[in-house]
Every structure is written in C-alpha cells, then in structure tokens.
Amino acid sequence: MSLRRPTRHVSVKDVAARSGVSFQTTSKVLNGKGSVSQVTRARILRAASDLGYVPNLQARSLVTRSSRAVGLIAGDFSDYNLSRFIVGAEREARRQGYAVLVTSIDAEGSGGEYALPALMERRVDGILLAAPQMEEDRAAARALQGTVPAVSLHHVPGGEVSTVGSDHVATGLLATRHLIERGHRVIATIVGTRGRRVTQSRLRGYRLALQEAGLPFDEDLVDDGRWEIAGALEASIRLLNRRPDLTAIFAQNDTMAIGVLSALRRLGKRVPDDCAVIGCDDIDMAAYTVPPLSTIRVPFFETGAEAMRLLLSMIATGSAEPRKILLPVHLVVRASTGHRHDSRG
Amino acid sequence: MSLRRPTRHVSVKDVAARSGVSFQTTSKVLNGKGSVSQVTRARILRAASDLGYVPNLQARSLVTRSSRAVGLIAGDFSDYNLSRFIVGAEREARRQGYAVLVTSIDAEGSGGEYALPALMERRVDGILLAAPQMEEDRAAARALQGTVPAVSLHHVPGGEVSTVGSDHVATGLLATRHLIERGHRVIATIVGTRGRRVTQSRLRGYRLALQEAGLPFDEDLVDDGRWEIAGALEASIRLLNRRPDLTAIFAQNDTMAIGVLSALRRLGKRVPDDCAVIGCDDIDMAAYTVPPLSTIRVPFFETGAEAMRLLLSMIATGSAEPRKILLPVHLVVRASTGHRHDSRG
DNA sequence: AACGTTTAGGCGAACGTTCGCTCAGCGCCC
DNA sequence: GGGCGCTGAGCGAACGTTCGCCTAAACGTT
Numbered sequence: 001m002s003l004r005r006p007t008r009h010v011s012v013k014d015v016a017a018r019s020g021v022s023f024q025t026t027s028k029v030l031n032g033k034g035s036v037s038q039v040t041r042a043r044i045l046r047a048a049s050d051l052g053y054v055p056n057l058q059a060r061s062l063v064t065r066s067s068r069a070v071g072l073i074a075g076d077f078s079d080y081n082l083s084r085f086i087v088g089a090e091r092e093a094r095r096q097g098y099a100v101l102v103t104s105i106d107a108e109g110s111g112g113e114y115a116l117p118a119l120m121e122r123r124v125d126g127i128l129l130a131a132p133q134m135e136e137d138r139a140a141a142r143a144l145q146g147t148v149p150a151v152s153l154h155h156v157p158g159g160e161v162s163t164v165g166s167d168h169v170a171t172g173l174l175a176t177r178h179l180i181e182r183g184h185r186v187i188a189t190i191v192g193t194r195g196r197r198v199t200q201s202r203l204r205g206y207r208l209a210l211q212e213a214g215l216p217f218d219e220d221l222v223d224d225g226r227w228e229i230a231g232a233l234e235a236s237i238r239l240l241n242r243r244p245d246l247t248a249i250f251a252q253n254d255t256m257a258i259g260v261l262s263a264l265r266r267l268g269k270r271v272p273d274d275c276a277v278i279g280c281d282d283i284d285m286a287a288y289t290v291p292p293l294s295t296i297r298v299p300f301f302e303t304g305a306e307a308m309r310l311l312l313s314m315i316a317t318g319s320a321e322p323r324k325i326l327l328p329v330h331l332v333v334r335a336s337t338g339h340r341h342d343s344r345g
Numbered sequence: 346m347s348l349r350r351p352t353r354h355v356s357v358k359d360v361a362a363r364s365g366v367s368f369q370t371t372s373k374v375l376n377g378k379g380s381v382s383q384v385t386r387a388r389i390l391r392a393a394s395d396l397g398y399v400p401n402l403q404a405r406s407l408v409t410r411s412s413r414a415v416g417l418i419a420g421d422f423s424d425y426n427l428s429r430f431i432v433g434a435e436r437e438a439r440r441q442g443y444a445v446l447v448t449s450i451d452a453e454g455s456g457g458e459y460a461l462p463a464l465m466e467r468r469v470d471g472i473l474l475a476a477p478q479m480e481e482d483r484a485a486a487r488a489l490q491g492t493v494p495a496v497s498l499h500h501v502p503g504g505e506v507s508t509v510g511s512d513h514v515a516t517g518l519l520a521t522r523h524l525i526e527r528g529h530r531v532i533a534t535i536v537g538t539r540g541r542r543v544t545q546s547r548l549r550g551y552r553l554a555l556q557e558a559g560l561p562f563d564e565d566l567v568d569d570g571r572w573e574i575a576g577a578l579e580a581s582i583r584l585l586n587r588r589p590d591l592t593a594i595f596a597q598n599d600t601m602a603i604g605v606l607s608a609l610r611r612l613g614k615r616v617p618d619d620c621a622v623i624g625c626d627d628i629d630m631a632a633y634t635v636p637p638l639s640t641i642r643v644p645f646f647e648t649g650a651e652a653m654r655l656l657l658s659m660i661a662t663g664s665a666e667p668r669k670i671l672l673p674v675h676l677v678v679r680a681s682t683g684h685r686h687d688s689r690g
Numbered sequence: 691a692a693c694g695t696t697t698a699g700g701c702g703a704a705c706g707t708t709c710g711c712t713c714a715g716c717g718c719c720c
Numbered sequence: 721g722g723g724c725g726c727t728g729a730g731c732g733a734a735c736g737t738t739c740g741c742c743t744a745a746a747c748g749t750t
Contacts, residue, residue, distance in 0.1 A: 058467065
C-alpha cells in the first residue's frame with residue numbers, strides 16, 4: 001500500500017494476488033495468450049472484473065514500443081472543412097483501436113514548432129497533419145523527417161510525406177465548366193488566400209475550363225476574398241465595378257459564395273438571373289441560402305477517414321514510401337446557377 | 346542493439362553512456378533536480394542534444410502516476426459551437442502543458458460506453474465532457490464516479506460533476522426582452538430538441554421575459570426546429586399558419602434563425618418590418634445573413650478555456666467538490682430586429 | 691517400465707523513467 | 721584534528737506491463 005500522490009489503480013499484480021497465480025500468468029489470460037486451464041482462467045477473469053481492473057496502456061506500450069496512438073496537428077478546427085476532416089479521421093482511428101492526441105496550432109502557425117516534440121514525447125505511432133497554414137513550413141517538414149510515419153491533408157515541402165486530399169483542379173474545372181454550360185461567357189472568380197495551394201489549384205481548374213471553351217482569361221475577373229464572407233463581399237463589389245458585364249461568379253468556397261450572394265442582394269442584382277453563383281465544399285448551409293447554392297461537393301469526412309486509413313496502414317506495414325491520394329469531387333446543382341443563361345456576349 | 350519491431354528511440358541511458366555518468370544523474374540534469382556540477386551538467390546536455398534525446402513521457406508517467414494528459418469526450422465537433430468550445434479547451438490545456446486525447450461519440454450517443462474505458466486505459470488525469478447528447482446518460486455518469494476528476498459542458502445526472510456553461514436562461518430572457526422592448530407583443534419561439542436542458546432553459550428565459558412584461562404565454566407560439574435550418578424553416582411556416590398575427594420570432598440558435606429568415610423570404614415577409622428575428626450563439630455567419638441577424642452572444646471559446654482551467658485546477662489540488670460555473674451572455678443588436686416596432690396588439 | 695509430448699504455469703528480464711538513500715571527498719569551525 | 725555540513729554522484733528499487741524460456745506434472749505410447 002505504498003501510495004504516492006494520486007490513488008493507485010488496480011494492477012495485474014493485484015488481480016494475480018486475488019486469484020493466487022503469478023502476475024505473468026494473469027497477463028497471459030487477460031491477453032488471451034499462452035495456455036491456461038479453464039478453471040484458473042475463469043478465476044482470473046472473475047478477479048479482474050471484481051477488482052475493476054483496467055489495463056495500463058502506457059506500461060504496455062513501454063514494452064511493446066507502440067502506443068497505438070496517433071497525433072493530430074490541426075489548424076483551427078472551428079473551420080467547418082477541417083472539423084469534418086477531423087471527425088472522419090478520429091472515427092477511423094477509433095474503429096481501429098487507436099487513440100488520437102490533438103494539438104491545434106494558431107492561424108499564424110504559432111505552436112507548430114511546439115506541437116511535434118510534444119507528440120514525440122508521448123510516443124505517438126504516427127502523425128496526421130491537418131493545418132494548411134503549415135504547407136510551406138520547411139522547418140516543420142524537416143523536423144518530421146525520419147521520426148514516425150506521417151500523412152498530411154495539405155502539401156508538405158520536400159514531398160516525402162504522403163498526402164490525401166481532394167482534386168482541387170477538378171473542383172475549379174467542374175464549377176467553371178458548369179457555368180459555361182449554362183451559357184455564361186464572362187465569369188469572375190473569387191479566390192482564397194493567394195499563397196495557398198488550394199487557391200492555385202482551383203484557379204488552375206478555372207483557367208482550364210475557360211481554355212476548353214475558348215474563352216479568354218482576364219486578370220480583372222479574379223479577386224481575393226480571403227476565404228471570408230466579408231472579404232468576398234468586398235471582392236464582389238470590386239469585380240462588378242471593374243466588369244459590370246460579368247454574369248457569373250465562381251467563389252472558391254461556400255462561405256465566400258455566401259458573401260457574394262450578400263453583395264449581389266445589396267446591389268439589387270437577382271440570382272441567378274442577373275448573376276449566377278457557384279461555390280465549393282458543399283457545407284450544410286449551402287442548401288439553405290437564398291437562393292440555394294450550387295456547389296462542388298468536397299468529401300471532407302471521407303478524406304479524413306482515408307488519410308487515417310493510410311496512416312494506420314503505414315504504421316502497420318512499416319512502409320515509408322510516400323503516396324498521393326486524390327478523392328473525387330462532384331457537382332451539386334441548385335438554384336443559384338439556375339437555368340440556361342441567355343448569352344449576351 | 347536489441348531491436349524489436351519499431352526503431353528504438355534514444356533513451357536517458359544512451360545519453361548517460363555518451364557522457365560517462367549514471368543514467369540517474371542524467372535524469373536529474375534533464376529535470377533540473379539534484380545537485381550536479383556545471384561541467385558534467387554541460388556535458389550531459391550536450392550529449393542529449395547531440396543524440397536528439399526526446400524524453401519518454403509514458404515511462405515517466407508510469408512512475409509519477411500522472412500522465413499530464415486529459416481526455417475529451419466530444420459530440421460531433423463539426424458543430425460550430427462545440428468546436429469553438431474544444432478549441433478553447435485545447436488551447437488552455439496546451440498552455441498548461443497538458444495533452445488532449447479526444448474521442449468523439451456519434452449523434453445517437455453510440456461510442457459513449459466505449460469512450461470512458463478507452464481514456465482510463467490511457468490513464469488520463471482528468472476528463473472533459475462535451476457531448477450534450479449524453480446529458481441524461483445515467484450509466485455514463487455512474488461509470489465516471491470515483492475514477493478521475495471531471496468537468497462537463499453539459500448537465501450530468503447526479504450532480505457530482507462540475508459544470509461550466511453559459512447562462513441559458515439569461516439567453517432566452519435577453520432575446521425575448523429585446524423583442525419586447527422593440528414593441529413586439531406576439532412573439533413566437535422556435536426551440537431545439539425538446540429533451541435538452543438548453544432548450545428548456547432558454548424556453549424558461551422566454552417565459553420569464555413575457556411574464557415580466559405581463560404578456561401571456563401561448564403554446565401555439567412555440568414550435569420545434571430540431572436545431573436545424575430545415576426544421577426551423579418548417580416550424581416557421583407552421584407558426585405563421587397558427588398565428589398569422591405574430592411579429593417576431595426568437596430562434597434558439599442562429600442556425601435555426603437562418604432557417605426562419607429563409608422561410609420568411611419564401612413567404613414574402615420582410616424582415617424586420619413584417620417580422621423581426623433574433624437568434625442565439627452569434628456564429629460568424631450571423632453578421633452576414635440578409636438582413637444581419639440580431640443574436641445573443643454565447644462565449645463558447647471562453648467556456649471551453651474556463652472548463653479546462655477548472656479541470657486542471659481540480660487535478661492539481663486533488664479537489665473533488667463539484668462546482669457550477671455560468672458565464673454571462675450578451676445581446677448583439679443587428680438589423681433583423683430593426684427599429685421600434687409599431688405595436689398593433 | 692522407461693520414454694517422449696503435451697499442458698499449465700512460474701520466473702527473470704526488459705521497457706524508460708523517477709526517487710530516495712548512501713557515500714566519498716572536501717572545506718570549515720571551534 | 722576531530723566532528724559537521726555541504727556537494728557531487730552512484731545505486732537500488734519501483735512503476736505496470738510483455739515476452740521468452742524453463743519446469744513439473746500428467747498423459748499416452750511401445
């Protein structure tokens with residue numbers, strides 16, 4: 001009864017003492033290994049349940065050298081997309097009996113240099129990265145080298161880290177192509193933060209679609225909405241000032257699309273008649289804006305699950321060879337892109 | 346070099362070997378304990394950094410009997426409110442050097458009976474509950490008894506668990522009182538899931554405000570929006586059918602308020618002239634609906650931080666005495682409740 | 691009756707720490 | 721010059737597991 005600070009938990013030795021066998025035998029029974037007679041097995045199990053025995057996974061991982069825990073380095077998960085991703089990842093980890101240790105890092109990326117060592121101290125078996133603001137963080141990428149298997153939602157400098165994501169180029173392509181098919185010829189786009197890869201890829205999709213249709217690309221039709229409602233609202237106004245002839249706007253996410261709708265309403269423009277709007281992501285709210293928002297559905301939840309699946313398989317097989325997985329996206333048509341537009345170009 | 350499955354990490358013994366002292370002395374230096382001469386101290390630190398030593402917190406917690414980790418049992422954290430709460434809690438834990446182990450449980454509450462043992466196996470020092478769907482879960486509450494300090498965001502049967510939350514009665518009161526001050530006399534309310542405590546408390550606030558003003562309470566003015574946009578949309582239509590004379594709607598959260606706005610637009614009613622709308626929570630989007638939504642700001646982030654602070658202090662002091670903390674909410678006036686309404690009652 | 695083979699369970703060691711005790715050496719004081 | 725009190729460092733034990741090896745008894749076989 002040598003008690004230190006906190007109350008002692010019941011250990012395998014306590015169970016052993018109560019059932020009159022060695023603690024190693026107890027361990028065997030509890031893990032279903034070795035050969036133990038029916039009667040002692042029953043006696044041990046009984047004792048364990050009487051005592052309320054809960055195995056100590058920390059002690060176990062000390063000897064097995066595997067914690068069956070993964071670390072998750074996440075950006076702000078009050079962001080809808082990220083949170084869906086995390087839910088998917090957590091669910092999959094749990095399904096496979098892994099614990100998830102989360103550390104979030106701030107928008108400015110502070111905490112990033114702290115997050116990794118903190119997880120390593122806890123001996124996680126692998127790391128899942130979900131913090132887009134780190135995508136150009138070379139220091140973090142280097143720190144990750146040769147530690148533990150890692151999978152990332154975002155790009156990681158060096159290309160040594162496996163990546164799971166959705167096809168952002170296709171996203172931009174499908175959205176823009178849809179507008180073109182609806183008869184639009186002057187199509188603006190509101191992009192997210194310029195430095196981000198997503199932004200560039202979706203923009204590339206946009207240009208590709210224009211090119212396919214033989215439409216010119218015009219810098220005046222691109223503006224920056226900083227991923228925010230307010231940013232997109234202002235960008236919409238600037239765009240319409242520069243190009244009053246535009247008839248459609250592709251916003252690089254649904255949140256910004258809501259800002260666009262807000263701006264158009266304020267300017268007295270009808271959607272989709274005066275101007276069509278399409279977003280990306282397909283957040284819950286997209287179906288309930290006025291008018292309901294056409295969008296490109298991005299499978300965040302599935303991406304998270306898939307990323308975790310990949311990570312756990314890398315842990316299991318010990319494979320370190322980096323893979324890149326892209327999940328498909330698809331078009332969801334709602335009222336904001338309406339029916340066929342009468343091209344006036 | 347007795348390597349098992351995964352690669353061996355460098356341990357305190359490796360550092361000791363390289364600097365020619367016993368590993369216990371090395372441990373002392375690394376923890377800043379004991380008395381060690383400057384020169385050996387420097388030598389040890391040098392060796393540790395050369396080798397890239399990372400302490401093993403699992404081994405440490407084995408002997409100290411404290412993992413410096415807390416468990417977080419969360420509902421769906423793609424829910425905005427919950428995610429803000431979690432961000433606040435995680436941030437505070439990190440600030441105090443604690444790791445956070447998350448397990449999410451599904452909407453139906455499945456996974457709840459699994460979550461607790463999973464955390465106990467990992468020997469968390471405390472548990473933070475943030476899964477409103479468990480608020481009547483007696484089995485879970487019992488399972489929590491006498492294990493480890495716990496703090497909850499939601500009510501826990503038995504009242505043995507400390508609770509941190511915001512003042513839901515005040516929320517309903519402030520919202521309704523605001524509408525009354527604006528001159529409204531027939532005020533409807535759209536509630537969330539009926540069984541929930543939040544729902545009941547906010548409804549109580551609503552009734553209190555009516556009573557204050559000498560207005561009658563009418564069941565016909567209450568309908569259920571199930572916390573969802575769609576639910577609130579349907580509820581709004583039912584309400585207006587039953588009571589075409591209503592001039593204001595108080596939705597029990599902003600998401601439902603958006604559904605209300607959507608319904609009113611569909612019915613050709615102007616906001617706030619024909620009908621004023623107020624929500625609760627103050628989600629980001631509230632400022633960008635058409636018209637911008639008046640609401641009651643609920644401090645989710647701060648609630649999370651406060652809850653974690655309480656939990657960690659309980660862990661530190663060993664105190665088990667349950668506390669109830671309520672954080673204040675406040676009114677945010679925007680266009681959806683407009684200016685003074687001409688009472689026609 | 692002597693010999694393999696299986697079955698049931700014990701035992702020591704290791705995982706990476708922390709902690710408290712011991713002990714040698716040294717300078718200091720009366 | 722003997723006792724005292726530091727300082728610097730070592731050592732054994734413990735935390736709660738898993739794992740591989742060992743052994744004693746029981747069994748079946750010619």
